Amino acid sequence: MGDSRLILALDVYERERALQIARETADYLWAIKVNWPLIIGSGLGIVTELKEETGLPVIADLKLADIPNTNRLIAGRVFEAGADYIIAHSFVGSDSVRAVMELGKTIIVVEMSHPGAREFIQPVTDKLIELANHLKPFGVIAPATRPERVAYIRSKLKPGIKILTPGVGAQGGKAGEVLKAGADYIIVGRSIYASENPRESVRRIYEELEV
């Protein structure tokens, strides 16, 4: 649906299963996010196939964290395969992020949703937000597990830079709360693809976001 704010994290290995879930859920999605499990299991061609099959944007969540040249070599092939967005780590510095941004739309990580994010990432989030405000990527990743952090990041981030939040469902985040805190898009994986009826699960979350 054109107005959807929901992104499916399609973290399965198998090509057929991925395409099947994508077809079943596409009506309720803004975009599909692919991560290493699916790329390792099915090959990079899955990006092209998912786009052809659903017509939705594809986000390649590679969390690139390398030197500029290697980031460029990887991102070049992934954008060529049809990815509309690539997720990159920003802690490696602005030159590495710029290398990806020069090739296509980029989303950078400023904080993560798992408990360990408190150890190293959260202490430098302010600096990563500064970097985002300077480079102006399409968006940043912020943790749905901590709505107060989403609100904080929104308050510091320049308008126009989108906030995408994983961590709803399996990791404990609540979709409604995170949207209220300022997220633009919600990323959901296991609660949809690992459920008995992915279409029903995605519909329920979609409707929760509409109210």
Ligand code: XMP
């Ligand atoms: P689940 O199954 O937990 O899947 O709904 C979430 C998806 O999002 C990714 N993920 C993150 N990516 N920063 C990121 O850049 C994060 O804080 C984060 N938390 C979850 C995860 O890899 C999976 O694809």
